[in-house]
Amino acid sequence: MKLFYASGASSLAPHILLEEIGQDYQLEKVNLDTKTWAGGDYNQINAKSYVPTLETNDGRLITECAVILEYLCVTEPTKNLIAIYDSDDYWQQRMYLNYIATELHKNFISPFRKGNWLPNTKDSKELVYSRVAPRLQYLNQILLNANYLVNNQFSAPDAYLFVMTNWLRRLEFGFKNLAGLEKFDQQMRQRPAVQRVLAQEGKPHSLQDK
Ligand SMILES: N[C@@H](CCC(=O)N[C@@H](CS)C(=O)NCC(=O)O)C(=O)O
Incomplete structure (x- = not known):
């Protein structure tokens, strides 16, 4: 591949x-x-x-x-990185994949970007933060009490979410009020593959x- x-x-x-x-x-x-x-x-x-x-x-x-x-x-x-149709985990994983793709991934990209795909001015960073913070908060609540998104086991949506927590660092947004996501990010960094x-x-x- x-x-x-x-x-x-x-x-x-x-x-x-x-x-x-x-x-x-x-x-x-x-x-x-x-x-x-x-x-x-x-x-x-x-x-x-x-x-x-x-x-x-x-x-x-x-x-x-x-x-x-x-x-x-x-x-x-x-x-076992994604569940087989048709279990609770199957639907949960696909809901998270879709949520991350549509609610987070694209909202990390500023409409004011120039030649890049992440925000590059103070205003565009603020706009992006106002869009992603509430959506991240939803996942944060889940990860306060779990190591991974689905069934407490690493699966496909966790790899996707790690891109977003990595971008939180890159944009210097930090993890204010996002302790669950910070724990998740640190734990992902312990994985040898990561x-x-x-x-x-x-x-x-x-x-x-x-
Ligand atoms: N819908 C696409 C979005 C992919 C995407 O936005 N990729 C960004 C990098 S994270 C990119 O290549 N941007 C370049 C551009 O838009 O010019 C997906 O889910 O794969």
Whole structure:
């Protein structure tokens, strides 16, 4: 499998799951400013012009972070990273994946952004914080009394949520009134797969020297 990614972007979540499932994979870095990769025009890979994209072993190109996460989990069912239809966990996990994709992921992106996908001015940061804080608070309440989102076991939505707690750090929002999320973030950083991925990706793409 091949993951098209940008350092520190939402592609971090499938990257973590690739490490968790332990299958061979290849990384292809995408330059989000020029929309290019080592093979040329990235829009030829993903016409939606964003990361992540997963190229599967049989040559499919899968996009949309939550869908890629589900795909990776079902390729390695022995790891139990996503439940099989139709259990309580099955629906819970998909509700969280959808919630993170629609309520959090896009709200972290400022409408005033320029050439980047995270807020880059004081005003846009404030706007983003006002949007994400109540939505994060919902998850915070759950994680005050649990280590992971579903059934107290690591599963696909946790990898996605870690992208968001990592962005909280990057934007220097911190974890004020979000002790459950802070505990979650610290615990995720203890996972060997997460440590390998953070070391591999290095500095987030938007912070890299031009
Ligand atoms: N709906 C997409 C959103 C992906 C997305 O927004 N990716 C960001 C990085 S986190 C990106 O590549 N942005 C580049 C751009 O919009 O120019 C998904 O869920 O995968």
